[in-house]
Amino acid sequence: MLRVVKPKNARSKRALEAREPKEVEDPRTVIFVRGSHTGEVVGSVMKELMALKRPHAISFSKKNLVRPFEDATSLEFWAHKNDASIFVLGQSTKKRPNGLTIVRMFDGKLLDMCELGVDQFVSMDAFKTSKPQPGHKPMLHFASELFDTHPRFIQLKSLLMDLFNGEVIESIYLAGLEHVISVTVAPLPGQLASASGDQDSGSLPIVHVRGYGTKLLASGQRIPRVELVPMGPSLDLLLRRHQPADPELWKAAMRRPKLKKQDVEKGLGKKRKNLEVDEMGDLRGRVHVAKQDLGKLQTRKMKGLKVRAGEEEEEESESGGGGENDESNDTRPMKRKKEKGV
Secondary structure, three states, X not given: OOOOOOOOXXXXXXXXXXXXXXXXXXXXXXXXXXXXXXXXXXXXXXXXXXXXXXXXXXXXXXXXXXXXXXXXXXXXXXXXXXOOOEEEEEEOOOOOOOEEEEEEEEOOEEEEEEEEEEEEEEOHHHOOOOOOOOOOOOEEEEEOOHHHHOHXXXXXXXXXXXXXXXXXXXXXXXXXXXXXXXXXXXXOOOOOOOOOOOOOHHHOOOEEEEEEEEEEEOOOOOOOEEEEEEEEEEEXXXXXXXXXXXXXXXXXXXXXXXXXXXXXXXXXXXXXXOEEEOOOOOEEEOOOOOOOOHHHOOOOOOHHHOOOHHHHHHHHHHOOOOOOOOOOOOOOOOOOOOOOOO
């Protein structure tokens, strides 16, 4: 059990307040941990992933005897000490060679984790292209229906999004989108028809992770033409062991704070009746009005609505005439002559 630290001065109090939950969370810090035996392949994969995650990455260069599926006490201690929420543990054994385990934490406790096996790996050094600058947020692309239907791939998608996701931004600078991480799955015919998670890990398809750099070319318009250039790293991953999240802890992790009144009015909060937000982000509403009697409606009197002299003669000729003494057809207002003073 972790002890509760009480601040002794204003500096330590500010440091503890910075670690408290926020409406918009800070970028997730990832700790890369080497196991008792890592191997050359797993060590290279961890270096490549850490290069994509910098500057929000911490590397433990020494070997550590950690078995997260048996005891996660060490991970919880490191998470609380370094204010980290994700671990990438590299371990290679005879039974499970080239293993890579992604562990996710919540409130200093183990939430869920998934073990992956590295089948093939191509480093970024093999591609003679420009590499992204540290701190740039990648674009993620998941191309398979299994990421929305199968529970194992839903968990993997959530873990990869938390692993590569960076700072929450409000606007996008086109030149700052330097690289794309594409995750694809080749479906196996007739083996993953059901969405139950009881299938053996050996029957699950291989997950292909590819890194691409963006190249902006002239298009003759304001928006440039974008091409993808292979940048690396290139990974083929096998799904192995996994541990789902506890329902109560997952419910607490997915809880959202109360939104402000401005956000609710913009349509970001609870949906209100007869209000919707269109594709452009504008709030539109529907108003129900009772039946009105337009005969009693008082309109504004304007000069432009009065009947002119020429129009009146045309109306009289069309209606069959009318004498000079016919006052019923005369709709012009009576003008009073001004009396001249004596």
